[in-house]
Amino acid sequence: MDRKESFLQYIKAEKRYSQHTVCSYKNDLDQFFLWLTSQDISFNTCEVTSSEIRGWIVSLVEGGYSPVSVHRKASTLRAYYRFLLRQGEIRVSPMEKVVLPKRAKTLPVFVEEDSLGKLLDEFSFGDDFSGKRDRAVVEMLYLTGMRRAELIGLRDEDVDLTEGAVKVRGKRNKERIIPLVGSFIDSLGNYLEARGKEGISSPERFFVTDRGNKMYDKSVYNIVNRYLSMVTTVEKKSPHVLRHTFATHMLNHGADLNSIKELLGHANLSATQIYTHNTFEQLKKVYKQAHPRA
Numbered sequence: 001m002d003r004k005e006s007f008l009q010y011i012k013a014e015k016r017y018s019q020h021t022v023c024s025y026k027n028d029l030d031q032f033f034l035w036l037t038s039q040d041i042s043f044n045t046c047e048v049t050s051s052e053i054r055g056w057i058v059s060l061v062e063g064g065y066s067p068v069s070v071h072r073k074a075s076t077l078r079a080y081y082r083f084l085l086r087q088g089e090i091r092v093s094p095m096e097k098v099v100l101p102k103r104a105k106t107l108p109v110f111v112e113e114d115s116l117g118k119l120l121d122e123f124s125f126g127d128d129f130s131g132k133r134d135r136a137v138v139e140m141l142y143l144t145g146m147r148r149a150e151l152i153g154l155r156d157e158d159v160d161l162t163e164g165a166v167k168v169r170g171k172r173n174k175e176r177i178i179p180l181v182g183s184f185i186d187s188l189g190n191y192l193e194a195r196g197k198e199g200i201s202s203p204e205r206f207f208v209t210d211r212g213n214k215m216y217d218k219s220v221y222n223i224v225n226r227y228l229s230m231v232t233t234v235e236k237k238s239p240h241v242l243r244h245t246f247a248t249h250m251l252n253h254g255a256d257l258n259s260i261k262e263l264l265g266h267a268n269l270s271a272t273q274i275y276t277h278n279t280f281e282q283l284k285k286v287y288k289q290a291h292p293r294a
Contacts, residue, residue, distance in 0.1 A: 003045060004029055007083045016172045018149065028076035032056060046090050050097040053077065057100065067101045074100055108244035108274060115231040116142060116245065129194040130210055134223050136191040137207060141224065141239050144178045145246035145264050148239040152215045154206040161185050170265035178263055247275045
């Protein structure tokens with residue numbers, strides 16, 4: 001097994017990265033190796049220098065990759081060389097002397113409360129199976145803040161309507177419990193009743209397509225994008241926007257950062273703190289509108 005395959009097996013089996021993440025790492029490494037070949041640089045990654053890696057970084061920037069994408073690809077290389085260090089293949093990582101372009105700080109996109117309220121309180125999703133399922137999907141993402149992959153991975157045993165709680169398996173199979181509110185419990189009950197009438201019995205997948213199959217990334221995205229398009233003009237209308245919206249609305253209504261961190265399944269508080277910027281922006285907006293000298 002070559003170094004790349006050993007590394008990919010390591011992050012999959014020991015680090016327990018998702019298949020999507022493993023695939024992204026593989027694509028990044030393949031892109032790097034292809035660039036080395038195009039530049040007539042030794043394909044032996046143990047012999048690659050910091051200067052040559054900087055050359056690859058420059059080629060990415062000149063090729064139109066955003067700073068965020070460049071940082072992600074560099075992160076893949078950094079993890080790869082850490083693995084080679086651990087294996088004793090190299091003594092020093094060439095990534096130590098690589099300086100990356102600055103990333104512009106972007107605030108998480110979220111939907112205003114009035115818009116979400118209009119969608120959930122006034123809009124009819126329909127009384128058929130698809131309508132009840134779509135409503136449950138949108139509410140699950142907004143009312144729990146879970147990730148799209150976590151929603152797709154839900155099983156029947158994870159959703160306890162009696163106790164009003166859902167068990168979520170996050171990154172690296174870390175589990176967390178999120179409470180469910182009364183009205184949402186009713187929506188989930190309506191969905192399960194409709195699913196039963198469709199003759200779909202699938203304990204291994206809580207949410208299913210119209211044909212009874214497991215939901216996939218694109219199907220969840222299409223549901224969210226369709227309904228958010230009816231109530232908001234924000235550029236992004238993805239499932240992750242509902243996760244951002246959940247955190248922002250919670251913070252705006254007084255929830256503390258540590259509680260939001262636990263609900264989101266963040267590994268550390270720094271990942272959660274970005275939502276405080278959204279709150280500050282909202283305060284500035286209110287200040288400018290209300291203060292006579294603003």
